[in-house]
Amino acid sequence: MRAWKERCSSAPGNKVNQTTPSTSSLNYAQAEYERSRQPGYAYIPGDLALGAQRVLEIGCLGAHGLISLREQHDRRAWWLGVELSSQWCDEARKLIARHGQAHPNGHLLVVQADGTQLPCRAAQFDLIICKLVLPYADNRGLLAEMARALSPSGKAILQIHVPRYYILLVLDGVRNLSKWSVYGIRCLLNYWIFCLIGRQVRFQKVTDMPITRARLMTLLQEVGLSLVAVQPHKTLPTFVLAKSDHGE
Ligand SMILES: C[S@@+](CC[C@H](N)C(=O)[O-])C[C@H]1O[C@@H](n2cnc3c(N)ncnc32)[C@H](O)[C@@H]1O
Numbered sequence: 001m002r003a004w005k006e007r008c009s010s011a012p013g014n015k016v017n018q019t020t021p022s023t024s025s026l027n028y029a030q031a032e033y034e035r036s037r038q039p040g041y042a043y044i045p046g047d048l049a050l051g052a053q054r055v056l057e058i059g060c061l062g063a064h065g066l067i068s069l070r071e072q073h074d075r076r077a078w079w080l081g082v083e084l085s086s087q088w089c090d091e092a093r094k095l096i097a098r099h100g101q102a103h104p105n106g107h108l109l110v111v112q113a114d115g116t117q118l119p120c121r122a123a124q125f126d127l128i129i130c131k132l133v134l135p136y137a138d139n140r141g142l143l144a145e146m147a148r149a150l151s152p153s154g155k156a157i158l159q160i161h162v163p164r165y166y167i168l169l170v171l172d173g174v175r176n177l178s179k180w181s182v183y184g185i186r187c188l189l190n191y192w193i194f195c196l197i198g199r200q201v202r203f204q205k206v207t208d209m210p211i212t213r214a215r216l217m218t219l220l221q222e223v224g225l226s227l228v229a230v231q232p233h234k235t236l237p238t239f240v241l242a243k244s245d246h247g248e
Helices: 002-010 027-037 064-072 086-099 141-148 161-176 180-197 213-224
Strands: 052-058 080-084 106-112 124-132 150-159 223-230 238-243
Touching: 027 064, 027 086, 052 141, 052 150, 064 080, 064 086, 064 124, 086 106, 106 141, 106 238, 124 141, 124 213, 141 150, 141 223, 150 223, 161 180, 213 223
Parallel strands: 052 080, 052 124, 080 106, 124 150
Antiparallel strands: 150 238, 223 238
């Protein structure tokens, strides 16, 4: 669990760069929640959550994003967070309890599950959020599950790490003599191995790898998702997606 916090707060170009690392994960999630409510900050781009009645976040960490989205929402909705780490599920439940399990805009539930095997029926959600999770999961499996769970008129928001993210992590790490340089090198190695053999290898210590926009487009086509809009970023771009036959 500590690794997420450290990486989130030290990685170059990361959206949580300005967060002061705190002593506990709950404090970290609370700080992220507070940051997401600051003027000018948007957990997801624009007004994409407006009107959504069934919202799923894959890899919700401490549920800070879902809690703040629920508060800013325009109606009662059904909110579900799926998180692989049982520790982060515990932290998320504590944060939800702190901010009100029952809320006028609907009940928020976090379940422990793998985003590549979502515990839901097909076409259940009209908004799916998946931010900064793809590098840690089987890329095709996760995108295929997003496509399966998305309703025909729904939108999915996907934020990814492009290779430049890890290149900057290495350079930053070398400059500051930080262990993240080694970590970044491992992630880039994973990516190069992937380029050589064409499949994701899951090493025990470091499974993460970046994804290029070109590779993402290929996978989206394969799983039946299409690109609606892009929010560019030099290391962590965000994509708005729809089912292929309903995309633009
Ligand atoms: C970098 S954090 C991003 C958290 C949050 N989405 C945000 O943007 O603040 C990645 C999260 O994804 C979770 N995760 C990694 N692999 C996952 C998987 N296969 N299924 C569900 N969650 C996963 C991690 O446990 C972690 O909480």
